[in-house]
Amino acid sequence: VQAILTQATLPDVSDMARLTSPLEALFELEGKHVVVSAAPIRLPSGETAGFVALFRDVTREVQAESAKREFIATISHELRTPLTAILGYSEALYGGMVGPLMPTQSTFVRIIHDNARRLVAIANNLIAMAEAEQGRLRLNYIPTDPALIAAEVVESFIPRMKERQLEWRLEMEDDLPLAEVDPIRIRQVLTNLVSNAVKFTYPGGRITVGVATVREPGGGPPQYVRIWVQDTGIGIPLEEQPCIWERFYRSENPLRAEAGGLGLGLSIVRTLVEAHGGRVWLDSAPGKGSTFTILLPLRRPTSLLPHTDEDVYPTIEQAIGL
Ligand SMILES: Nc1ncnc2c1ncn2[C@@H]1O[C@H](COP(=O)(O)OP(=O)(O)O)[C@@H](O)[C@H]1O
Numbered sequence: 001v002q003a004i005l006t007q008a009t010l011p012d013v014s015d016m017a018r019l020t021s022p023l024e025a026l027f028e029l030e031g032k033h034v035v036v037s038a039a040p041i042r043l044p045s046g047e048t049a050g051f052v053a054l055f056r057d058v059t060r061e062v063q064a065e066s067a068k069r070e071f072i073a074t075i076s077h078e079l080r081t082p083l084t085a086i087l088g089y090s091e092a093l094y095g096g097m098v099g100p101l102m103p104t105q106s107t108f109v110r111i112i113h114d115n116a117r118r119l120v121a122i123a124n125n126l127i128a129m130a131e132a133e134q135g136r137l138r139l140n141y142i143p144t145d146p147a148l149i150a151a152e153v154v155e156s157f158i159p160r161m162k163e164r165q166l167e168w169r170l171e172m173e174d175d176l177p178l179a180e181v182d183p184i185r186i187r188q189v190l191t192n193l194v195s196n197a198v199k200f201t202y203p204g205g206r207i208t209v210g211v212a213t214v215r216e217p218g219g220g221p222p223q224y225v226r227i228w229v230q231d232t233g234i235g236i237p238l239e240e241q242p243c244i245w246e247r248f249y250r251s252e253n254p255l256r257a258e259a260g261g262l263g264l265g266l267s268i269v270r271t272l273v274e275a276h277g278g279r280v281w282l283d284s285a286p287g288k289g290s291t292f293t294i295l296l297p298l299r300r301p302t303s304l305l306p307h308t309d310e311d312v313y314p315t316i317e318q319a320i321g322l
């Protein structure tokens with residue numbers, strides 16, 4: 001055992017005789033993944049008489065997990081290609097590129113287009129989840145007009161908002177500066193937020209998307225851009241608010257079955273916003289509606305704050321006095 005552990009170069013377990021508390025570790029040895037669980041055997045005198053160690057070969061589990069991720073990533077990419085063709089051709093039809101359509105035809109084409117877009121959004125979320133899990137999430141920072149993205153995302157939901165008899169509104173600050181962000185990811189973030197707002201708001205409600213800059217309290221040039229998606233929908237009870245960011249979490253609510261969804265949207269919103277060095281939060285009350293706000297640095301962050309520590313982020317909000 002000693003020899004195996006030494007070979008596995010696990011300095012902290014290589015001298016197991018000195019083990020004072022139970023230990024569990026995963027290591028690779030000769031191409032195999034092994035979990036070791038070890039604990040000291042204590043004599044009543046307090047002396048350590050030895051240890052028990054259990055070795056479990058988890059190679060198959062580890063391989064299955066990585067095959068599953070690979071599968072999700074591949075299938076999502078494969079889905080996106082034909083969907084892009086469906087989107088392109090239905091846009092061409094709807095736009096009258098091959099001649100005028102009868103009203104019913106154009107309604108049907110629009111339904112095809114809208115649903116293809118929903119599938120693309122699902123595929124994009126699965127791809128982002130797989131990338132984040134594999135640590136392969138790379139951002140492509142480009143000077144971007146956040147108001148333009150917000151307006152385009154809202155526009156893409158107009159058919160669905162009309163169908164659900166929702167009103168919508170844009171609140172954009174004038175002369176917004178460009179933000180150094182990954183425009184594709186920010187579009188995905190806003191798509192997920194607006195999609196939720198539309199799903200969880202009853203007919204007659206209203207959705208507002210706003211964009212504004214944020215300065216440090218001392219003045220100076222703006223440091224952040226704030227984007228909010230507000231709805232007058234069902235709201236989220238306080239006790240559920242921490243859970244909604246978890247993967248596959250969908251809260252119990254009257255619209256849940258009707259609305260559909262995988263419960264991935266918000267976990268991806270958080271992952272993508274934090275990858276930008278930003279922050280996202282929620283204000284919501286049942287029956288009143290919800291406001292999701294994201295705060296993004298206007299400049300690409302040179303070094304990211306570690307986001308494992310829960311209370312790193314409130315300091316950003318405090319810093320800008322929100
Ligand atoms: N705007 C909103 N209003 C009310 N509830 C919301 C809103 N956005 C998200 N939620 C709640 O959070 C859950 C998780 O959202 P999300 O991760 O986007 O998953 P999905 O949209 O697939 O259900 C939703 O199922 C819903 O219960």
Ligand SMILES: [Mg+2]
Nearest residue numbers: 196261265266
């Ligand atoms: Mg969603």
